[in-house]
Structure formats: C-alpha cells, structure tokens
Amino acid sequence: xxxxxxxxxxxxPAFVALVLAEMLVARIKDRSRYCPRDTLTSLMLGFGSxxxxxxxxxxxxxxxxxVHQFRLFDISYAWYWFALAFVLDDLAYYVFHRSAHRVRWxxxxxxxxxxxxxxxxxxxxxxxWTGFFSLGFIFRLPLFLIGxxxxxxxxxxxxxxxxxxxxxxxxxxxxxxxxEAVMNTPSHHRxxxxxxxxxxxxxxxxxxxxxxxxxxxxxPERDDDRPRYGIVHNLPDFSIxxxxxxxxxxxxxxxxxxxxxxxxxxxxxxxxxxxxxxxRDTSETIKARWLARxxxxxxxxxxxxxxxxxxxxxAPPRAx
Amino acid sequence: xxxxxxxxxxxxxxxxxxVAWLLRLGGTQRLExxxxxxxxxxxxxxGFEGKAGVVxxxxxxxxxxxxxxxxxxxxxxxxxxxxxxxxxxxIAMLGETVDGTVITLQLSPGEMFRITVSDAAxxxxxxxxxxx
Numbered sequence: 001x002x003x004x005x006x007x008x009x010x011x012x013p014a015f016v017a018l019v020l021a022e023m024l025v026a027r028i029k030d031r032s033r034y035c036p037r038d039t040l041t042s043l044m045l046g047f048g049s050x051x052x053x054x055x056x057x058x059x060x061x062x063x064x065x066x067v068h069q070f071r072l073f074d075i076s077y078a079w080y081w082f083a084l085a086f087v088l089d090d091l092a093y094y095v096f097h098r099s100a101h102r103v104r105w106x107x108x109x110x111x112x113x114x115x116x117x118x119x120x121x122x123x124x125x126x127x128x129w130t131g132f133f134s135l136g137f138i139f140r141l142p143l144f145l146i147g148x149x150x151x152x153x154x155x156x157x158x159x160x161x162x163x164x165x166x167x168x169x170x171x172x173x174x175x176x177x178x179x180e181a182v183m184n185t186p187s188h189h190r191x192x193x194x195x196x197x198x199x200x201x202x203x204x205x206x207x208x209x210x211x212x213x214x215x216x217x218x219x220p221e222r223d224d225d226r227p228r229y230g231i232v233h234n235l236p237d238f239s240i241x242x243x244x245x246x247x248x249x250x251x252x253x254x255x256x257x258x259x260x261x262x263x264x265x266x267x268x269x270x271x272x273x274x275x276x277x278x279x280r281d282t283s284e285t286i287k288a289r290w291l292a293r294x295x296x297x298x299x300x301x302x303x304x305x306x307x308x309x310x311x312x313x314x315a316p317p318r319a320x
Numbered sequence: 321x322x323x324x325x326x327x328x329x330x331x332x333x334x335x336x337x338x339v340a341w342l343l344r345l346g347g348t349q350r351l352e353x354x355x356x357x358x359x360x361x362x363x364x365x366x367g368f369e370g371k372a373g374v375v376x377x378x379x380x381x382x383x384x385x386x387x388x389x390x391x392x393x394x395x396x397x398x399x400x401x402x403x404x405x406x407x408x409x410x411i412a413m414l415g416e417t418v419d420g421t422v423i424t425l426q427l428s429p430g431e432m433f434r435i436t437v438s439d440a441a442x443x444x445x446x447x448x449x450x451x452x
Contacts, residue, residue: 009325016332020339027343035346035398040337047333051326117400122336195363232366236402281366289367 002077004151007158008050015165019121025171026120033170037238039122044240045112046125056132064141064150073147082156085148086207089140089156093206096139098217101201107272108247109134115243117230119193124168129244163207164189184209187221194227197290200283232273232281247272346399350379354442357382361392364403368392372449377420377438385409385450391425393433411447416440423447 026033075081100110109130116123131137143153167189175185184205192203202219205212212218221227235242254267254275263276273282340346351357357373361384370392373384382394382401391409394401406427413424417436421443425433437443 009322012325012329012332016336019336023336023340023343023345026345031343031345031347032349032399033345034340034343035400036337036340037346037398038400039340039345040333043333043336047329050329117397228363230400234364234402236397236404238398286366293369 001149001151004155007155007162011162011165015121015125018166019125022121022169022171033118033120034122035118038116038118039120041238041240041243042116042118042122042126045129045243046122046127048129048240048244049127049131052129052132060132060137061150061154063137064144064153067141068144068147068150071145071147075147075149075152077149077152081148082152085143085152086156086159088143088146088148089153090160090205090207091211092139092143093157093160094204094211094215096136097204097206098215099139100136101204102271103269104247104251104272104274105268106134106136108251109136111231111247111272112243114193114229114231115235117228117234119168119170119190119227119229121165121168123193123229124165126243130248160206168193180209182208182210188212188218190227190229191219191221193229195230195232196225196228197287198222198225199227200287232283232286348380348396349399349401351375351382351394352379354384354439354446357384357394360384360394360401361403364394364401365392365405368405372442372446374423374435374437374439374442374446376435381435383423383425383435383446385446387449388451391427391450393425393427409450411451414443414447425450 023034075085096106097110100106109128112128113123113126116126128134128136140153140157144150164184167184167186169186170190172186174180174187175183179185180187184203184207188203188205188209191199194200199219202217203209203212204217209218235246251268255264258264258267258276260276266274266276271282271284273280273285351360352375354373354375357375358370360382361370361373362368368384368390369386370384371386373382375382380396384392384394386392389406389408389410391406393404393406395404396402404427408428410426411423412426412432413422415422420436420438421440422434422436423443423446425435427433437446
C-alpha cells in the first residue's frame with residue numbers, strides 16, 4: 001500500500017494565502033464581503049473540524065478496512081483506478097450531500113457549513129464537528145465494497161475537499177462555458193449556498209456539476225436573482241458552539257416534545273423544517289409560496305386590453 | 321495528531337481573523353428605504369410578507385410589518401443583519417422629535433424597542449399597518 005499524503009494538509013498554506021488575497025480584494029471592492037467575527041467563527045469551526053476528523057478518522061478507516069474485506073473486485077493502485085475512484089467518490093459525495101440537505105439527521109451536521117451569511121473562502125473552511133456522529137461516512141462504504149482500497153478513496157475524498165475550497169467566492173463570476181457545463185464552479189455553488197426560494201436544495205455537486213444535471217437538481221445562477229446566503233432561520237450571533245450544535249439541540253427538543261413514535265422519527269429523519277402539525281416551513285412549502293407569489297406578480301403585470309380601462313388585477317398599493 | 325500542524329493552523333486562524341480586523345473589513349450595511357426593510361425582512365423571515373417598512377435615521381436598524389401585530393425587526397449582525405419576528409407586537413408610543421419620528425414598539429409583554437425614523441410619512445404608514 002503506497003503512503004498517500006493527506007491533500008488537505010498539503011493545501012493548508014494555499015488556503016491561508018487565498019483567504020488573505022480575497023480579503024485584500026474585499027478591502028478594495030466591497031468590505032462587507034468579510035466580517036472579522038464571522039471569519040473567526042468560520043475558521044474556528046474549520047479548526048475544530050480538523051480535530052474532530054483526527055479523533056474519528058481512525059474509527060472510520062478501521063470500518064472502511066473491515067468493509068473492504070468483503071470487496072467484489074481486487075483493485076490496484078494504478079493511476080486509472082485513482083481516476084475512476086475520484087469520479088465515483090464524487091458521485092458518492094453527491095448522494096451524501098443531497099441527503100445532507102433532505103434528511104434532518106444529516107442536515108444537523110451539515111448546517112454548520114451553511115450557517116454564515118457570507119460567502120467567501122473562509123466559509124469553505126466552516127466545516128462540521130459532528131460528521132462522524134451523523135454517520136455521513138456510510139455513503140462512501142459502497143466504494144470499499146466494490147474494491148477500491150480505503151487509502152485510495154480517502155485520498156480522492158481529500159482532493160475533492162480541496163477542489164471545493166476555491167468555489168466559495170464571489171470574486172469569480174463565471175468560468176468559461178465548457179467549464180461551467182462540466183465542473184462545479186463558484187457560480188454554481190453560490191446557488192447552492194443561497195436561501196432564495198428559487199435556489200433552495202439545488203446544485204449538490206462536489207466537483208462535477210454533471211450529477212446535478214443528470215439527476216434534475218441543477219439550477220443556474222441568475223443575474224436578476226442574486227444569491228442571499230445563510231440558512232432559512234439565520235443564527236442570531238457568532239457563537240461557535242451554537243453554530244456547531246444548534247440543529248442537534250433542535251432535534252433533541254422536538255423529539256422530546258413529539259406526540260408519538262412517528263412524529264419522533266419525522267423530526268429526526270424527515271426533511272429539515274418538517275413538523276408533525278405542518279406548522280413549520282420545509283423547502284417545498286417555501287418554494288410553493290414563492291411560486292404562488294411569482295405567479296400572482298405576473299398576473300399583476302398582465303396588460304389590460306384597453307389602456308383606459310382600470311386593470312382588474314392591479315397590484316394593491318404598498319405603503320412604505 | 322500532528323501537533324505542529326495543529327498549532328500552526330490555530331495560529332493561522334487567529335492571524336487571519338486579525339488581518340480581517342486590521343483591514344477594517346465588515347462594517348454595517350445601511351438600509352435606505354422602507355422597501356429595503358421589507359425586502360430584507362421577507363428574505364430573512366420565511367413566510368413573512370411585508371406591507372410597510374421603516375428604516376432608522378442612521379440606516380442601521382429597520383422594521384417591517386405584514387399586518388396587525390406582525391413585525392420583523394432587523395438589527396445589524398456584523399456586516400449583515402439578523403431578523404427577529406414577533407406576532408403580537410404593537411405601537412406603544414409614536415412621537416415627533418427634532419431627530420425624527422420615534423416609534424416605541426412593544427414586542428412582547430415587558431420587551432420594548434425604540435426606533436427613530438426620519439421619514440414621518442413612512443412611520444405613520446407603518447404604525448397604521450401594524451396597529452390596524
């Protein structure tokens with residue numbers, strides 16, 4: 001087994017340099033792109049995440065090695081297997097990431113990454129502390145069953161994570177068309193981080209945006225609907241602990257108060273925002289309401305047949 | 321665990337946050353009009369549909385109402401805003417001063433909030449919608 005380096009460790013100096021460079025651009029162009037307290041929270045969450053990964057990494061690797069003994073094929077460390085592992089690992093990431101937005105249990109861990117109202121390189125480093133607890137690693141287990149060696153898969157996963165760093169920026173508007181068609185880019189990923197109803201639960205890709213195009217979750221960024229970042233219910237402060245654990249605390253409270261087993265399971269494994277009495281908003285209800293409002297807006301804009309006739313569908317006046 | 325890497329990462333984290341502070345990044349985004357307040361309140365508070373909004377004279381605070389008792393309060397949080405939604409809010413006091421119209425809101429029993437608005441007409445319209 002070759003001694004493969006951890007790509008994330010090697011990339012840390014580049015991460016630091018790029019954050020610095022982006023800060024300088026923000027200083028010149030738009031100082032509000034960065035906020036010192038938000039940056040500190042993001043970076044401390046990233047720091048905590050690396051500690052958590054080290055603590056849990058041994059157990060995950062041991063599990064991967066155990067699963068690997070039941071493999072279907074013997075796969076060597078030839079370069080082409082690395083290439084295939086990288087692509088399949090990215091597909092596994094897509095499935096994981098989609099689940100992380102559609103199942104509250106996984107969302108409780110992933111929400112940390114979305115909890116900033118800023119979108120910059122420091123946001124990329126705002127990573128979960130509870131990935132192991134949420135069992136997010138199960139999505140990679142099929143790769144070990146196929147026969148990809150754990151060291152190879154974790155190396156590819158590291159490369160995947162490093163790739164995803166540079167797409168967390170507003171500095172780059174669009175990449176060349178061919179690149180936007182195949183690869184995940186800052187534009188595509190801004191959509192993913194946005195809370196605009198149009199953009200909710202879209203663009204789950206890690207490296208290759210083709211997965212979203214294939215599975216119907218792709219949404220292009222529009223110049224007339226600029227992304228607003230954060231989560232549907234933004235955090236009230238910059239507390240690191242709140243960012244790391246608030247959704248887990250929310251699950252615990254909901255499960256405690258739930259009226260029965262079905263509701264308890266719903267609060268744990270239903271989509272984020274699910275509630276037994278339908279009082280809360282899920283992304284579906286938010287989108288439906290937005291769509292209804294958009295349609296209503298279009299109706300308001302409909303021209304009447306006679307310019308002198310009062311428009312029966314005129315928008316009600318808005319006080320301000 | 322590589323302790324050098326860990327210590328170096330922590331040092332880099334603190335250094336980067338320090339640089340952000342030294343570069344004076346952040347600040348507070350100013351809101352200009354009641355329409356800005358409504359837009360932001362709707363964006364920040366799922367399901368809220370604003371009908372009237374007011375912005376404080378310094379552009380930092382704002383409030384939007386979607387009908388009787390329904391209020392979203394916007395306060396600066398770093399370079400962005402945080403939104404708090406109230407369903408039983410009411411106007412406790414509305415008065416003119418040299419700085420503008422002072423709206424005192426009762427957010428909940430025992431919880432008051434004051435905002436000074438330079439646009440008197442907007443303040444009256446806001447009070448009308450919230451208090452209807």
